[in-house]
Amino acid sequence: MKSIKKILGVFWIILGPAAMIFMAFQAWDKVSKAEAGIAQTNTALQWGIILLIFIPIAIGLVIFGKYALAGEYDKLPENSEEL
Amino acid sequence: MIFKALVLRCMSSTTKPNSIFKVIGASSLGTLIEWYDFYIFGSLASIIGAQLFPADAGASALINTLAIFAAGFIVRPFGALVFGRLGDLIGRKYTFLLTLVLMGGSTFLIGLIPSYSSIGYAAPILVLILRLVQGLALGGEYGGAATYVAEHAPKGKRGFFTSWIQTTATLGLFLSLGIIVLSKNLIGAEAFADWGWRIPFLLSILLVGVSIYIRLKMHESPMFTKLKTEGNISKNPLKESFSKKGNFKMVLLALFGATMGQGVIWYTGQFYAQSFIENTCKIDFNDSRYILLWGIAFATPFFVVFGAWSDKVGRKWIMLTGMLLGIVFYRPIYQLFLDKSDVTTWNTSSILQEDAPIITRLALHDKGDSLITTSSKISLVNGASFNKVLVDTVYSDSAKAIGHSKEIYKDKVLPTSTFWLFVGLVFFQILLVTMVYGPIAAFLVELFPTKIRYTSMSLPYHVGNGVFGGLVPFIATLIASFAGSTPLSGLWYPIGIATLSFIIGAVYLSNKRDENVND
Numbered sequence: 001m002k003s004i005k006k007i008l009g010v011f012w013i014i015l016g017p018a019a020m021i022f023m024a025f026q027a028w029d030k031v032s033k034a035e036a037g038i039a040q041t042n043t044a045l046q047w048g049i050i051l052l053i054f055i056p057i058a059i060g061l062v063i064f065g066k067y068a069l070a071g072e073y074d075k076l077p078e079n080s081e082e083l
Numbered sequence: 084m085i086f087k088a089l090v091l092r093c094m095s096s097t098t099k100p101n102s103i104f105k106v107i108g109a110s111s112l113g114t115l116i117e118w119y120d121f122y123i124f125g126s127l128a129s130i131i132g133a134q135l136f137p138a139d140a141g142a143s144a145l146i147n148t149l150a151i152f153a154a155g156f157i158v159r160p161f162g163a164l165v166f167g168r169l170g171d172l173i174g175r176k177y178t179f180l181l182t183l184v185l186m187g188g189s190t191f192l193i194g195l196i197p198s199y200s201s202i203g204y205a206a207p208i209l210v211l212i213l214r215l216v217q218g219l220a221l222g223g224e225y226g227g228a229a230t231y232v233a234e235h236a237p238k239g240k241r242g243f244f245t246s247w248i249q250t251t252a253t254l255g256l257f258l259s260l261g262i263i264v265l266s267k268n269l270i271g272a273e274a275f276a277d278w279g280w281r282i283p284f285l286l287s288i289l290l291v292g293v294s295i296y297i298r299l300k301m302h303e304s305p306m307f308t309k310l311k312t313e314g315n316i317s318k319n320p321l322k323e324s325f326s327k328k329g330n331f332k333m334v335l336l337a338l339f340g341a342t343m344g345q346g347v348i349w350y351t352g353q354f355y356a357q358s359f360i361e362n363t364c365k366i367d368f369n370d371s372r373y374i375l376l377w378g379i380a381f382a383t384p385f386f387v388v389f390g391a392w393s394d395k396v397g398r399k400w401i402m403l404t405g406m407l408l409g410i411v412f413y414r415p416i417y418q419l420f421l422d423k424s425d426v427t428t429w430n431t432s433s434i435l436q437e438d439a440p441i442i443t444r445l446a447l448h449d450k451g452d453s454l455i456t457t458s459s460k461i462s463l464v465n466g467a468s469f470n471k472v473l474v475d476t477v478y479s480d481s482a483k484a485i486g487h488s489k490e491i492y493k494d495k496v497l498p499t500s501t502f503w504l505f506v507g508l509v510f511f512q513i514l515l516v517t518m519v520y521g522p523i524a525a526f527l528v529e530l531f532p533t534k535i536r537y538t539s540m541s542l543p544y545h546v547g548n549g550v551f552g553g554l555v556p557f558i559a560t561l562i563a564s565f566a567g568s569t570p571l572s573g574l575w576y577p578i579g580i581a582t583l584s585f586i587i588g589a590v591y592l593s594n595k596r597d598e599n600v601n602d
Contacts (some may be wrong), residue, residue, distance in 0.1 A: 005590055012339075012587075026561070046557070053156045053550055057338075064335040068591070072332050076593045 002074050012065030016058040020051075027051055106235045107247045109301050110228040113183045113294040114248055116287065117224045118255025119262075120190035121217055123283045125151075126259055130280045134198050135206040154218030159549040162222020163541035164321065170227050170537030171320035174311070175234070176303045178537070179227030180295065186220035187291025189213040194284025222549075226541030229524035234304040234533070239394055245524035246390020250383055253516065256353060257379045260372050262286065306533045320538040324531075333530050334543055340592045341526060342547025344406045344584025345519040347577035350552035351413065352512035353379075355577070358556060359417060360505065363570050364424035365493040370502065378509030385517035393522035397594035402526070405518025406585045413574050416508050421570060423501050426469050426492040433464040451479030460494075467498040551580055 027047035034043040067073060124131065128151070162182075170178035193213050199206045228248050236244035266282045267275040302308075310316050317323050325331050353375065361371040393401050422428065440459040447453055455475045462468040474488040497505065523544075531539040559573025 001590070008586070008590060030561075049156055050554070050557075053160075057546065057550070060335055061339065064332075064339055067328075067332045067335070072328075073336065073591045076336075076591075076595075077329065077333070078595070 002071065005068050005073055006071065009065045009068030009070075012068060013062050014065075016061035016065070019061075020055065020058045023051060023054060103235060103244070105297075105301065106232055107244060109294070109297040110179075110232050111247045111251050113179065113298055114224055114228040115251035115255050115258065116290045116294050117183065117186045117221055118252045119258045119290070120186050120255075120287050121221050122256050122259040123190070123263065123287075124193065124214060124217065126263055127280050127283070130276055131193075131210065133276070134280070135196055135210050137199055137204070137207065154214045156550050156553060158215050158218035159222040159553075160542060160545045162219035163226060163545040164222075164538065165219065166223020167226055167324075167538035167541035168320045170223070170230070171317050171535055174303045174307050175227050175231045175537065176298070176301060179224055179231065180298050182220040182223040182227065183291060183295055183298065185216055186224065187287055187295075189216040189220070190284050191288040191291075194281040194287070222541065222545050225544060226537050230528060230537050230540065231304050233525060233528035234306040240391075241528065242393035242398065242522050242525040243387065243391035245528065246387045246521045248524055249390060249517075249520050250386040252349070252520070253353065253379055253383055253386070253513065257376060257383070259283065260376055264369065264372055264376075310534055315534060317534040320535045324535045324539040324542075330531065330535065330539060334539055336587075336591055337527060337530055337540070338543035338547055340584060340588035341402060341523060342543045343551045344547075344581045344588065345402065345523055346548040346550070346552025347555055347580045347584075348406060348409045348519045349516050349548060350555040351409065351574070351577040352509075352516040355555050355559060355573075356509050356512055359570075360420060360424075360509075364420055365491075365495055366424060366505075367494045367496050370496055374502065374505045374509055377506040378513050381506075381510045382513035382517055385514055386521040389518050389521035390525065393525060398522040398526040398529075399588065399592050399594040401522050402519045403585055403588050403592075405515045406581045406588070408518075409512075409515050410578050410581050410585065412511070413578055414571055416512065417571050417574060419508060420505065423504060424495060424497070426495065429463065429467055429498060430465065431461075431463065434461060435464045436462045447476075453477050463498070465498045467496055467501075469493065469495040 027050070031040060031044045031047060034040040166178050166182055169181075190213075193210060196202075196206055196209050196213075225248075228251075229245055232248055233241050233245050262283045266279050270279045303311075307316075323330065324334065356378075357371055357375045360366045360374060361368065366374070389401050438460040440457050443456045443458075445454040445456070453476075455477055457473045457475070458470050460468060460470050469492045472491045472493060474491075475485050476488075477485055527540040527544060528536060555577055558576040562568060562575055563570070563573045565572065
């Protein structure tokens with residue numbers, strides 16, 4: 001199980017930026033296809049908010065993967081004092 | 084009586100029955116009202132848009148985007164940080180009293196905003212500000228209520244006691260839908276659209292008033308009081324929660340291994356189901372709400388069942404089983420919605436009555452072309468009915484042929500047996516919600532120490548529930564816009580996120596319960 005946790009850690013590290021690249025591409029695609037004017041501003045605003053909130057989440061996923069790779073989750077704390 | 088007996092049996096010798104009833108009642112009532120306040124805005128968004136937003140569709144959409152996206156996705160997690168920190172510094176009681184006042188006050192004030200025709204752009208700006216305050220307050224409420232109840236709960240019964248808090252989100256939705264349907268039926272659709280939509284907002288002040296009165300009489304959490312007396316409260320909860328590796332890694336695990344999956348299961352089972360039934364299956368406004376109301380009514384007790392069960396078998400596998408069942412069954416369930424709402428499969432040969440068609444003409448730009456809409460209501464012997472709509476384009480240029488559209492069936496009232504089948508399918512989805520959501524408060528509380536618990540558990544909860552869950556409608560619609568997509572394609576988002584969360588939870592989470600949260 002420990003090795004599965006570590007191998008998956010690499011996957012999470014890759015998944016974070018991959019998801020952001022996919023979302024950035026979608027944002028660019030949808031904004032460029034929106035009708036010029038207020039509709040385009042609206043689409044840009046929606047995607048801007050989504051990217052803004054997902055960037056820290058993606059960074060969090062990379063850190064999670066890094067911890068998993070480093071074996072931080074091999075043994076979870078038994079109680080709060082071990083945190 | 085049964086509940087009272089059950090609670091009494093579960094009590095430890097150190098917890099007085101009356102006080103634990105008060106703790107659960109006061110916390111749950113306030114949280115329920117906060118969810119109610121948050122949902123009535125969403126449920127009445129189109130009417131609010133018509134009354135308080137400019138008629139210009141573009142500007143209106145822009146304000147709507149800010150109100151929905153900013154309140155749900157930015158302000159809610161921000162509220163979790165702000166009030167979580169406050170709760171760990173000054174205490175749980177005063178913090179979740181403050182969130183209740185903010186939520187109730189802003190909801191009441193939305194009900195008082197004059198229309199756009201009276202005060203112009205001040206109306207949508209006020210809506211936006213008050214909606215942001217709602218998001219902020221919601222971000223702070225849940226963590227406080229869950230922490231407060233958990234810190235009163237005896238060992239081994241934490242899942243059972245906190246599960247009452249878990250019922251509030253669904254009951255808040257139930258209450259909001261119920262009050263909206265009731266008000267609309269009492270005063271009529273026209274009056275409701277004109278002024279009656281304000282009733283659910285104004286009513287909030289009464290509910291909040293009662294809840295504040297009850298909460299004011301309560302004492303601070305015993306664990307927080309002990310920490311404060313000993314001078315051990317955190318000086319900087321945000322720093323301790325997110326810059327200390329030991330704690331931060333658990334925040335990440337809680338988010339990716341539990342709350343992320345819980346959020347999409349929650350939103351799919353309730354909001355997406357209702358939206359799909361109403362907009363994709365074209366079921367009548369009232370019927371689609373009644374289906375959800377019955378589903379919620381039957382499923383809600385299971386929050387407590389799974390919460391209590393998690394005290395015996397652990398939290399992990401109950402939550403993950405809920406996710407797994409969603410992953411496996413969502414597509415068959417929604418396919419069944421589509422198949423059974425297809426009017427051509429109903430017994431349309433037994434027509435009871437076909438009303439005279441209503442024909443409307445809409446002029447298109449200045450070239451003289453127009454759209455002719457022919458709508459006729461058809462009632463069947465088995466109690467079902469629907470509107471058959473046909474749209475034709477008539478060109479001013481007589482050389483062009485009339486353009487016919489496909490027949491559309493909408494405002495469908497389902498045959499009784501199909502109605503109850505839909506209730507059963509929604510019930511099953513909400514049952515999955517109860518599996519992932521019932522034990523999660525106890526699970527989150529047990530992950531973190533008392534002095535930074537409010538802060539540490541609030542953020543992953545609101546990112547998981549608010550962001551991943553809240554984005555279900557948006558991303559599902561986005562996926563449905565891809566080339567080659569089907570009406571079921573949108574489900575890939577909740578299925579994908581739930582799968583990811585299931586894998587992370589199964590591999591990394593522990594099923595062990597921390598019996599002692601007094602640390």
